[in-house]
Amino acid sequence: MATSQPIPSSPRARETVTGLSRYLPFTRWLLHYRRADLPSDLVAGLVTAIMLIPQSMAYAQLAGLPPQVGLYASVAPLILYALLGTSGQLSVGPVAITSLLVFSGVSALAEPGSARYIQLVLILALIVGMIKLLLGVFRLGVILNFISHPVLAAFTSASALIIAAGQLKYLLGYKVTGDRFYEVLYHAAQGLGQTNLITLSIGVSSIVLLLFFRKGLRPILQRLGLRPLAVTLIVSGAPLVTVLFGTLITWLLRLDQRAGVAVVGAIPPGLSPLSWPAPTIGDVQALLPAAAAIVLVSVVESIAVAKTLASKRRQAIDPDQELIALGAANIGAGLFSGYPVTGGFARSVVNFQAGAVTGLASLVTAGGIALILLFFTPLFYYLPQAVLAATVIVAVFGLVDLKEPGHIWQANRSDAITWGITFAAVLLLGIEMGIFIGVGASLLLYLWRTSRPHIAVVGRLGESEVYRNILRYEVQTWPHVVAVRVDESLYFANTRYLENALLRIVAEHPEVKHLVLIGSAINFIDSSALHTLEALIQELRDAGVQLHLAEIKGPVMDGLKRAHFVEKIGPEHIHLTTHAAMRSLGCV
């Protein structure tokens, strides 16, 4: 199983993993904590907290939730992940695409922001947590391998466009309705006359400021000779600076009252309250598709991020334990008034660049956010929603990658088709439906491909024992023998294709008396294919042609013996190699 063993990303870096530390990974770093790591972890934790504060609120807004829910989701889940996770760098919390999936999954069932909505979101977090936990405990993370690269790439790009479109209402200052991407754009365009220009100005300035911090400031700071850590600190502080800037202006000019700029408003102070959403069977059923989509997307991203960062530090992550830790984090979100969380790419990179070595960095981040919740929530009263929208737009901007389909097209046409289907399905049918259609399409295209295997008639290369495709090489052939290589395992979906192809080849070679089927690329033969082969032996005999097998692999041969196929074809018609078959047929 792909994820059944703790595999070091760097093969030489394998550690001895004892029983206790297997199940409670924090014992690995907490019991042997090196004082030298303390400053790095402290700084990384604080830098991440500074980035996470505005982002958590912005993503909560995207998920249709009050801003404090985003902050709640950044305390308990982080602590649980720090204790149970195997990555010292992964920063868990609200992320853009999960927030969008929450919104699209729950807004169909309840009015966003209502008590019922929040209850359903908490139930969703519990379901997501339970699924991840169970996948981890039963070592079934391998299921997530069925989300292919083109599906994930298309899903991410299309979701980012949907997220950006969804923020238009905060930037423009009027209500935009519609679920689908095109509906949102259409309604946004229709209402342009009602634009609140002050709100728009604040939003656009925030975007410009954030982009400057992100793209323009780093080279300037580097040219000024600042240490890399200081650069990371300043650049990561961008969202917070923008938030403070927007809040100050709004407060000073009273823009909320004088210009109708929508602000965050009162955030109840205090740590994440305990919550028990009391799920019913009906709620669970209604939320299951959204939960499945969240698990699929968030786990694939989290584990990819954790793996990449761990390998750069020559550390190991254990995918199954990661699932358990992410599961616990989400259950924590459900029990402490949060919403589904996952390991975010941007945030984890900041955590990594700021020097995080162990889970202590995440504990520091959680502590920082807890402090905000306890003492500083009034500071955000005048924070314009447009600033949060700007934060989201800039964050997802980098996720839209429209060069990728070109690369995929070059490498593999059918993967490019998968990309296109997923991208279109997400934009036209919605993100949940889109991801499932993408996964389904990639599986069907794979089946379609294997149902029409490449079949080559081969001949002898010079005087060698090597037999190659007659269409690609100058090879020797014989009129009474045709040797055919099938480049696929034989199974129900391609067995009739094979039968027809072989009969056609025989029909095209009127003098042929022997057909040699070369099995070097046949990794298994299922019972449907066995039935077809048995029928084929007879059909060929009726036509005066004998079927032979050559280069059958050990495990495949074992299966043929068990099914008594060897007696049916006759053991003398099975040859170790193609060359041996040719020798026994008097060709060489």
Added chain:
Amino acid sequence: MATSQPIPSSPRARETVTGLSRYLPFTRWLLHYRRADLPSDLVAGLVTAIMLIPQSMAYAQLAGLPPQVGLYASVAPLILYALLGTSGQLSVGPVAITSLLVFSGVSALAEPGSARYIQLVLILALIVGMIKLLLGVFRLGVILNFISHPVLAAFTSASALIIAAGQLKYLLGYKVTGDRFYEVLYHAAQGLGQTNLITLSIGVSSIVLLLFFRKGLRPILQRLGLRPLAVTLIVSGAPLVTVLFGTLITWLLRLDQRAGVAVVGAIPPGLSPLSWPAPTIGDVQALLPAAAAIVLVSVVESIAVAKTLASKRRQAIDPDQELIALGAANIGAGLFSGYPVTGGFARSVVNFQAGAVTGLASLVTAGGIALILLFFTPLFYYLPQAVLAATVIVAVFGLVDLKEPGHIWQANRSDAITWGITFAAVLLLGIEMGIFIGVGASLLLYLWRTSRPHIAVVGRLGESEVYRNILRYEVQTWPHVVAVRVDESLYFANTRYLENALLRIVAEHPEVKHLVLIGSAINFIDSSALHTLEALIQELRDAGVQLHLAEIKGPVMDGLKRAHFVEKIGPEHIHLTTHAAMRSLGCV
């Protein structure tokens, strides 16, 4: 495409197929009809008609329809198939499993036997016909390859049990409710006290008589020295003899009035009336799953039967043209008051044994049934329903094959699991759901299998250029090189499995400097796998190990070049053969 070309079943028997006869296959036999074939076709047509008369009525009863609908379905469809089909032996008409699918699909929407029910059945026939026609016209018959042998075997056995259970109510003479197999058995057992013993006696005697005709009579007749054709004629007449016998007794003793024996009753005389069921979009949507299941099951069976029989006569069938002919036959059923039809196995074998050479035999059968409809329907007034039930039970009896799962288990464990899942799903969840679950399970098991490919570390066999699995052969290996053969194409579902496996192998060989990945069984590499390989190159380099490729096939290599992978790994690390790789690494 599997079915895109007219492939002769016997490769040497290919005929020249011209434009006209390609689309109107009857021109092949009708324009050049050989007088010598006439007696055979006439006898075969009549024998089949004799068998078809009671069977059509029995299957109509199974489908929840009045008996004449079964007869209607045996006129127009047979004529259309005779004109458009490419098999001279396939006998089209109502069959057991299709009838059951009709009942289970339509009885959920309307009361069986009601006008609405009959209307929906006609719409269903039109939908089935259109689907088959379109699959044939667009040469998409290959889709039907996705129904594997174990799925079909399990579906057939389980359906036969359901059909037999469904006939209990006619044998026992009381109403048995319930949709599922176990419900029917349970309710039948509960009502045993109400059994109509006269009805039961008629039913059981009919079963005994039919079994005697089928099993016992043939050897006796053969021993008496009768000609094979006469034997076939007498044995095929069994259902009709049983019907006449049961009808006579019931009429003579007035069992319908005096003992409450349920009889067929009045059948309106006259040929199949024209019908136009006026389908609505809603009807079509509601019937689509049933139609899909009928298409899936009936086409697979029809084409298999046609192919087998044609190959015995050294004739050819064209699967796509078969789909068109079956489609036309079903549309004919919808327009002439019938219900979905297909090529039946038992009936076609009788047609074949009685000597059918061309489609004329089917025309004769249709004519015989038309005569019955025109003049002889009053004969069936006193026909007990229990006799028809006996006909059905004996017909499906041979379909239950409980030895097959054992054979499948021996040949292939995962196919046996598919058999078990399909069998259980059909019995527990119903036949439509069962077939779809079976197809889904077989596809998932295939994906599961390919997601965990066989990976072998190989070494050199003696002084040869052959490299084999170190676990199966005594081979030479080297400490600084590991050669690994992956027995599967690399695609998204197995790419992480491969990555982990390779990293584990490297971790187990601490001295290794070079990892050679052998691609002889790799038939393609998708873009997810390319991403993983690129990451792997870097991960291995970090660990001081160089990745090499060997024996990459032509088409795969083309893809690697297009994706610029060759530059990333370095062209010097790609070798033509494993032996060449070993030579360049200084091993040999």
